[in-house]
Amino acid sequence: MFGRRDARNWLTGAAPPVACWTVASLVQAQELLRRHFGYASFRPAQRKVVASVLTGRDVLAVLPTGGGKSICFQVPALVQAGLTVVVSPLISLMQDQVAAACARGVPAAALHSALDRAGQEAVLGDIASGRTRLLYLSPERLGRAAVTLRQAAGVPALLAIDEAHCIAEWGDDFRPSYRALRRVRYLLGQPQTIALTGSATPEVRRSIVAALGLGRRYGRGPAGFDLHLGSFDRPNLWFGAVRVEDERDRMARLLALLADHDQMTLVYAPTRNSTERIAVALRRAGHRAVPYHAGLDKERRAAVLQAFLADRIEVVVATCAFGMGIDKPDVRLVVHWSAPPTPESYYQEAGRAGRDGRPCRCVVLWRPTDAEIHRRQLDVTFPDRELAERVWRNPAARATVPRTVLASIDRLGSELKPVRGPVDWRPVMARRKKAERRLAVMEEYLARSSCRRQSLLAYFGERLGRCAGCDQCQVAPSAARLPPAAAQRLRQLRAAVGLRRGPWGGALLDAEVMLRLAVHPPEGGAALAEVAGVGPELAARLGGTILDALSPPRAEARALPERSPLLLALEQWRDGVAKAMGVPPYLVLTDAALVELASRRPSGWAQVADVPGVGPRALAKFAPALLEILAKREPERI
Numbered sequence: 001m002f003g004r005r006d007a008r009n010w011l012t013g014a015a016p017p018v019a020c021w022t023v024a025s026l027v028q029a030q031e032l033l034r035r036h037f038g039y040a041s042f043r044p045a046q047r048k049v050v051a052s053v054l055t056g057r058d059v060l061a062v063l064p065t066g067g068g069k070s071i072c073f074q075v076p077a078l079v080q081a082g083l084t085v086v087v088s089p090l091i092s093l094m095q096d097q098v099a100a101a102c103a104r105g106v107p108a109a110a111l112h113s114a115l116d117r118a119g120q121e122a123v124l125g126d127i128a129s130g131r132t133r134l135l136y137l138s139p140e141r142l143g144r145a146a147v148t149l150r151q152a153a154g155v156p157a158l159l160a161i162d163e164a165h166c167i168a169e170w171g172d173d174f175r176p177s178y179r180a181l182r183r184v185r186y187l188l189g190q191p192q193t194i195a196l197t198g199s200a201t202p203e204v205r206r207s208i209v210a211a212l213g214l215g216r217r218y219g220r221g222p223a224g225f226d227l228h229l230g231s232f233d234r235p236n237l238w239f240g241a242v243r244v245e246d247e248r249d250r251m252a253r254l255l256a257l258l259a260d261h262d263q264m265t266l267v268y269a270p271t272r273n274s275t276e277r278i279a280v281a282l283r284r285a286g287h288r289a290v291p292y293h294a295g296l297d298k299e300r301r302a303a304v305l306q307a308f309l310a311d312r313i314e315v316v317v318a319t320c321a322f323g324m325g326i327d328k329p330d331v332r333l334v335v336h337w338s339a340p341p342t343p344e345s346y347y348q349e350a351g352r353a354g355r356d357g358r359p360c361r362c363v364v365l366w367r368p369t370d371a372e373i374h375r376r377q378l379d380v381t382f383p384d385r386e387l388a389e390r391v392w393r394n395p396a397a398r399a400t401v402p403r404t405v406l407a408s409i410d411r412l413g414s415e416l417k418p419v420r421g422p423v424d425w426r427p428v429m430a431r432r433k434k435a436e437r438r439l440a441v442m443e444e445y446l447a448r449s450s451c452r453r454q455s456l457l458a459y460f461g462e463r464l465g466r467c468a469g470c471d472q473c474q475v476a477p478s479a480a481r482l483p484p485a486a487a488q489r490l491r492q493l494r495a496a497v498g499l500r501r502g503p504w505g506g507a508l509l510d511a512e513v514m515l516r517l518a519v520h521p522p523e524g525g526a527a528l529a530e531v532a533g534v535g536p537e538l539a540a541r542l543g544g545t546i547l548d549a550l551s552p553p554r555a556e557a558r559a560l561p562e563r564s565p566l567l568l569a570l571e572q573w574r575d576g577v578a579k580a581m582g583v584p585p586y587l588v589l590t591d592a593a594l595v596e597l598a599s600r601r602p603s604g605w606a607q608v609a610d611v612p613g614v615g616p617r618a619l620a621k622f623a624p625a626l627l628e629i630l631a632k633r634e635p636e637r638i
């Protein structure tokens, strides 16, 4: 009924001998990191986070985008007995993470609305039997499933809250259901909790700790929590700002930025209309540009996203709706059409560039009047106090107030509840002050004549040693071209692994890893397993595909024994099954298992069961079909 840690606490009533236990677990964690993720060591910040998690304390991990937050809970999930529950805000994110984890031999699953009843029951069955170690859910779904989960699997070993800044009410990514997580945590039995975010401000940190009750487990675990702050500097991002004279100049500057740039670009624009207008102008100038905003219908947005991921468009002109979870590794240029409203949103949007770790540029086009527009927007979001109270008192006054202002007044009305008596405006005033301050910081960033990177990082509470590149430090943005042969290999690899993408478009291999493989292609399976970011588990599952994609596209290279007609028949069957099940093919059976089946040609159940990679579940499900295919094929001529 209770998770391992709870059982121990309940049995002994004493704190466990944390230190030596943790050291042993950390060694084990390192070995699991190598086997499943192909990395020889944790990054320094990760090591601290993982060590903290293994002591049983609550943790808040603040690491930048790309800092490696997933491993901070995925590896402990493999070390600790019991289930790790992961809260993730978007189905797309969780589907991709589950697919990538499974490809690495990490038993993960997700519960979400896209699963049918049978699918959900299968997931719950795997949880109850202890097979699944990592379960991803949205906060809403976890709220509904908490009691069932606790009945099925006991108190989770760990609760991981990813993208925890969604808890901050005044933030751009606010999700009301994140605020309910404290209660959900209680329903789950106060499990140890790790919150992870890439959002760096001290305010966000404070609201995460308060909203989740980190460190307060009421005797169900060690008190207090550990805070780990990673560096937010991204040395491959080059920062610049260009002051423009007028709107024509703005377009001219954008075209100039795009002129010597035939790679993926994101342009952030403030309104839906402006994205449409800019995209048209760019298309007229010969760029493959499309707009993206929340006003487009779902199909259109999905199509843009697909085209963007598949490199069929060069420029996406988007509002801030183009955001979280859209993780294209090779965006080389992010341009802000006008001054962004806050440093947080700016750093997050600019940070969508260069996820693959290669050089890229982040440039803002700005005029002093941009900030005035944001200030006027603040007057709409925080309407005049007297006006609001007049409208609350006398609904007839609504007639003379603009619609947008009325919407804010109504929103504040439901927050401040004027019907109950005199209203306390202080929290609203404080929010407005904060918004004004953020705007001022952004203005200062744009107008300044010293290091831009330093100013941004200082806002996030970090002191920078050396700037890796900005227009004020006179460091030129570096070129990002690959040698042609490596570029060709990268294309082939993307095409091959792209076929095995996660269900929502995330690649199963990290961009950085693909790049490493394309630049230094390994000789064979053993060398592949040694490549950083691959590891033995993934090499066993996807090795054939990867090596094939990296080899020169010669006829003899294709005529490998593993491409026999029998293997092709097996692959064809697997593709059909995968399609019917709605999963990637390697989840049906791995490449290695198919190759073994083709070479051993088993003729009975027991022999099929002997093939490595065919587990009891696969045997029960697929043995009849496999035996039929194997029986149909004549032994091949040698």
Ligand code: ADP
Residues within 6 Å of the ligand: 039, 041, 042, 043, 046, 063, 064, 065, 066, 067, 068, 069, 070, 071, 198, 510, 511, 512, 513, 533
């Ligand atoms: P975040 O969630 O913080 O944005 P991810 O978990 O998506 O980051 O990881 C970002 C990248 O860092 C991935 O490509 C991942 O493979 C890589 N990475 C994670 N841990 C390590 C490590 N210990 N050594 C090298 N690369 C790592």
Ligand code: MG
Residues within 6 Å of the ligand: 069, 070, 162
């Ligand atoms: Mg992440």
